[in-house]
Amino acid sequence: MTNRIAERPTGLGVVAGYEPPFLELRERLEQLWRHQVDEVTEWTIRLHDTRAALGQVPADHARVAAELATIEAHLEAARREFVELDGALARFAKGSYGFCGHCGDSVAANRLASLPSARLCASCQFWSRTQATGG
Secondary structure (H helix, E strand, C coil), X not given: CCCXXXXXXXXXXXXXXXXXXXXXXXXXXXXXXXXXHHHHHHHHHHHHHHHHHHHHCCCCHHHHHHHHHHHHHHHHHHXXXXXXXXXXXXXXXXXXXXXXXXXXXXCCHHHHHHCCCCCCCHHHHHHHHHHHCCC
């Protein structure tokens, strides 16, 4: 069986119109994406193994439950990061990478350098957080 997820970066399509700094960001995104595939896989295996051990070994159930909660939290964080990176690569393929998903303005290069999967410019991100916190 072929793992289609692991093949995702090779099918990005044409990135015509992107300047070299953006192409370097794409390479970084692809590297981060592959790392995140490994992270999700690792945490999924740990979760499966821990659940399997729970039924086989008499153990301190409170300790195992806490361990399961920790593993599930790490797995969820890894999945969220994977989705963000996958979305950024999809935006590259569509030609919309580097543009704010809310206002359409360019996302600052320094913001993309520090957060390559950024979907919003700094102003829209601030506005979004302000709205979410009721401030």
